[in-house]
Amino acid sequence: MNKDSYHHGDLKHALLVGACEMIATEGIQNMSLRKVARKIGVSHNAPYQHFADKEALLAAVAQEGFQRLTDELDTVIERTSTQSCVEQLKACGNTYIKFMMDNSAYLEVMFGPYPYEDYPELAEAGLESLQRLIAVVARGQASGEIKSLNPVEVAGTVWMSLHGLSTILRNGKLPPQLVSERTPTQLASDFLDVIYEGILVQA
């Protein structure tokens, strides 16, 4: 019954979900194709019907991660559409961090070493997410809230900072004195404030 359904075309989806769960619970180092296949109840070669190799499956998970992140960014941008662009940008940052904390499997994979040349859909999905930030920045520049630098450069700065903070938060590599009683969300929001405001006097 369940097994038969794979013959109907959702083994690919089952593999993505299974890989995701395994990465989340055991870490990417302990995720194996064979274990995923076993969990799904399929032979250890079945995955090769849908993915060229292990890397291709991981790249597909990464792509899915970007797509889900894009969706969440769209939602939060929509929900904050009455607020200022700066508020929107902050909301995007918080959403990004929350997404990565809630979906650590994606975090482990989204910026991994899966060359964009080999996985063009992954590249597109990644740029699509970043594009959401760029759009908010551009609107903030039009409304005079954000400095008139290259919007891609500004969004890119936020983008890379968010990624750095996510991984450092996730792997517990922050100095204990900094974490103290703040939640990841609060930490992220505080860090991002520093970036928005700048660190130099008389900026």
Next chain:
Amino acid sequence: MNKDSYHHGDLKHALLVGACEMIATEGIQNMSLRKVARKIGVSHNAPYQHFADKEALLAAVAQEGFQRLTDELDTVIERTSTQSCVEQLKACGNTYIKFMMDNSAYLEVMFGPYPYEDYPELAEAGLESLQRLIAVVARGQASGEIKSLNPVEVAGTVWMSLHGLSTILRNGKLPPQLVSERTPTQLASDFLDVIYEGILVQA
């Protein structure tokens, strides 16, 4: 001769160097204990004499990375001691990025999932590096160049941004339009400028 020397106590060092080289050339996913041992010319169990398991060896590489980074930061801070603290902070950022581009093995490992609780020397080495940034920030605050926020928070912001940029640069995950003809060093310096100056109008 060479083999005998391992009996004299430098197998541990040879393992660190070998692991580093292998990560740099083949990536961390393709690094194996057995291959490292083979390259060094020792049995596949010899590593266990010096490291509890593969993770412990990787954590040791990470620790070494932080120590070398700390040394490079010390050097550049010393060399720029006549300049302003802001110039020093920028020089630290450039040094950090250059270090990670030149030593991608360390980059792949330094913020990896090796729990600080299990590897206290790694934790210490990591905080030691960050401490260098904190010191520069604190001096910049004393001289009135840098805003009087919590210096750890400010240095932490730079720290996480540098990490995010390194990994994104290294894995080629930057939008092509951004990279264009800029070198990694230029990119880093430009991105960091945005962070120093802030992105909001009237910061």
Next chain:
DNA sequence: ACCTGAACACCGTTCAAGT
């Protein structure tokens, strides 16, 4: 103390084959 060899339970991937 430092290293080796055999053994175990696992991998990713390929190939021929089954429906």
Next chain:
DNA sequence: ACCTGAACACCGTTCAAGT
């Protein structure tokens, strides 16, 4: 088209043993 089973060359790790 979609899946399986056997086979290959690898892993990390443990254990008993060698000097």
